[in-house]
């Protein structure tokens with residue numbers, strides 16, 4: 001399997017993604033420009049990454065313009081055929097705008113850009129991205145966003161819970177989720193989710209910025225290593 005890292009005007013985590021997947025994980029990676037109409041050369045066994053950044057300057061609404069870019073038609077097709085897609089930060093925002101994931105990312109509750117390390121509680125290990133973790137395991141990695149407040153209505157939240165689609169919630173160092181872990185006002189402290197089928201993942205924190213000892217944090221690499229087990233049946 002190989003990875004395609006989509007590059008939009010304003011993406012700024014694409015090189016970090018390529019570095020982690022290629023240099024640290026030993027994977028095969030190709031960048032894919034947003035103006036392409038197809039994902040030619042990629043199959044259902046390949047994983048498409050939507051990296052973080054400020055696609056189209058975050059004008060209109062984060063991810064709202066990227067969602068109508070040429071390449072997203074191909075990404076939606078890839079996902080609908082069962083292909084894996086992983087969106088990080090701005091990538092998560094784009095996946096929600098595109099309807100590949102439920103809900104939306106709103107401006108942070110405090111109306112400020114938040115850039116700091118956070119703790120994440122692993123909510124499920126039944127999904128490819130988290131399969132090697134322990135239920136409740138706490139990971140540490142940075143967030144860097146202005147529009148990170150995950151919102152969905154009550155019915156959608158009930159579905160996310162019932163279908164085991166919540167991957168991570170913001171928590172304290174010891175794994176508790178309470179008022180002190182309300183980072184940005186997200187519904188139920190949600191930091192990352194997947195679709196019902198389990199082939200589309202999105203999260204606001206940045207695992208690619210926490211993937212080697214030299215940067216002080218390594219938990220993020222676990223998530224990328226898990227993707228090398230595509231398809232889920234291979235786990």
Ligand SMILES: NC(=O)CC[C@H](N)C(=O)O
Nearest residue numbers: 052053089090145146147
């Ligand atoms: N690091 C990022 O991907 C930034 C995400 C987004 N543009 C925001 O500020 O909310």
